[in-house]
Each structure stands twice: as structure tokens, then as C-alpha cells.
Amino acid sequence: MxxxxxxxxxxxxxxxxxxxxxxxxxxxxxxxxxxxxxxxxxxxxxxxxxxxxxxxxxxxxxxxxxxxxxxxxxxxxxxxxxxxxxxxxGQVFDADQVLSAEEHRRRADAAAARGDWDESCTERFRAVVRSMEERVVLARQPGQTADEAARRIGPAFPALSADLVQAATVFDAVRYGKLPASEADSRAAARLDGQLQATRPVLNAEAPALAVPR
Structure with a gap:
């Protein structure tokens, strides 16, 4: 038995x-x-x-x-x-709120100004992802995680792909791992956002051919 x-x-x-x-x-x-x-x-x-x-x-x-x-x-x-x-x-955006990339940037800047590095990093990464959606580099997918977004954006910006993965890692660590971000993390995320805005995406076999990226 x-x-x-x-x-x-x-x-x-x-x-x-x-x-x-x-x-x-x-x-x-x-x-x-x-x-x-x-x-x-x-x-x-x-x-x-x-x-x-x-x-x-x-x-x-x-x-x-x-x-x-x-x-x-x-x-x-x-x-x-x-x-x-x-x-x-694990998703990047809250389901009940849709903001533009510029609105997320303003939130990130305001958080950084008051020394809230956690919110500064999460809002800056959201600005990056939303910007890629607005530029038609990344398809808008409800429930998309930070890691998924970073790896899908990366091929269009090969020189910044490692920075994208790092920013996604910080986002997850702060948002879901309850680990604190630093001022250096906030500055790195802002720098990445600026570099992405100033760089034209490269479309190749690995990057999604979506409309006309800007």
C-alpha cells in the first residue's frame, strides 16, 4: 500500500x-x-x-x-x-493607461529632478518603448515585457542593443524585483533615449520591416 x-x-x-x-x-x-x-x-x-x-x-x-x-x-x-x-x-505598460513617449519622458525628467531614480528609470524605459512604437520600429503588443521589447528593438539599432538589454534589466529589477535604481542608471537610460532619438534604425533581415521608420 x-x-x-x-x-x-x-x-x-x-x-x-x-x-x-x-x-x-x-x-x-x-x-x-x-x-x-x-x-x-x-x-x-x-x-x-x-x-x-x-x-x-x-x-x-x-x-x-x-x-x-x-x-x-x-x-x-x-x-x-x-x-x-x-x-x-512582467509587462512594460500598465493596462489601464496609455501615454505618449513625450509624456513618459516628462515623467522621467520630473522623477530625476526630485531624485526618484526608480521612477526615472522605469518611465524612461517606457518612453523608449513607446517611441519605438510611434516610429513604427516596434509593433504595439499589449502585455509585452521589457526584455521582449529590448530584443525586438535591438536589431534596428545594433550599436545600442546591449544598452537596450541593460535598460530592460534595470526596469525589471526596479519594477518587479524591488531593487533600487541609482543616479547612474537614470543617466544611462536618459542617454540611451537620446541616442535612439538621434539614430535612424537599420532595417535588415532580423529587423521587422514595418512601414517607414523614422
Missing amino acids: TALGMLGEDEARELLIRELAKDEYQQAKPGLLDEILRRITDWFTDLVNSLQGASPNLGTLFIVVAVLLVIGAAIWLVRPRRNARAAEA
Whole structure:
């Protein structure tokens, strides 16, 4: 008999409680999911109660199977929300706000003026990406990550591709890694933005041939 088959009613109930208490389930259970998990737990409790008079081996078998089914259902319900949250976490732009490259630059300049290097770097990188979209060098793609944007822009500006990747790395570190940016990072991002504005993109086999880039 497997280790799961050796579980008693109390152990099986404890396994279920520990599983559903994990962060991924707790963080992903707004509204409907919360109600579904509550009903599953109630059903499990009713099942345990209904098996009180059954033979110990048969009762344990039913409980173990029920625990596995509940855990499987919980994972199936939670996974799409976790994947959606992960995708959203890495994107360059907030979904509820669309600003021009110049507006992002003004925000970056204002942040730098008050010594907020974190916001200065993130807004400057957003200005770079939005500028590439406005110049038709980069296709506008909702949910695009900083790394994806940098690697797609790079072939059109080969001399600056390494700087683009570095700026994307700083953006992710500040925005999602909760690491502080420095004044040097802010200056490097501003310098990159200026160089990109002053450079005509090179279209080749690797760069997307989109309209007439400027």
C-alpha cells in the first residue's frame, strides 16, 4: 500500500487543509474561486461524516481519493489565475493607461529632478518603448515585457542593443524585483533615449520591416 493509502481520516483532512492553505491558493481566490473551494471543503466534510459507519479500510480509501480529487480541482482552478498574474507582472505598460513617449519622458525628467531614480528609470524605459512604437520600429503588443521589447528593438539599432538589454534589466529589477535604481542608471537610460532619438534604425533581415521608420 502506498503512503497515501496509509492515511487515516485525520491525516487526510490535515493534508487537504495544508494544501488549500498554500499561498498560491489563498492569493488566487477572489469571489467565485473562494466560494468553489468552500463548497469543496464542505463536501469533503460531509463525506467524512457519511463514512463514519463504514469499514476503516473502505472509509480511508474513499477519503484519500477525495483528497486527491479536491487538490487536483484546486490546482486546475488556480493555475489560469497564476499564469495571468505572472504575465501581467512582467509587462512594460500598465493596462489601464496609455501615454505618449513625450509624456513618459516628462515623467522621467520630473522623477530625476526630485531624485526618484526608480521612477526615472522605469518611465524612461517606457518612453523608449513607446517611441519605438510611434516610429513604427516596434509593433504595439499589449502585455509585452521589457526584455521582449529590448530584443525586438535591438536589431534596428545594433550599436545600442546591449544598452537596450541593460535598460530592460534595470526596469525589471526596479519594477518587479524591488531593487533600487541609482543616479547612474537614470543617466544611462536618459542617454540611451537620446541616442535612439538621434539614430535612424537599420532595417535588415532580423529587423521587422514595418512601414517607414523614422
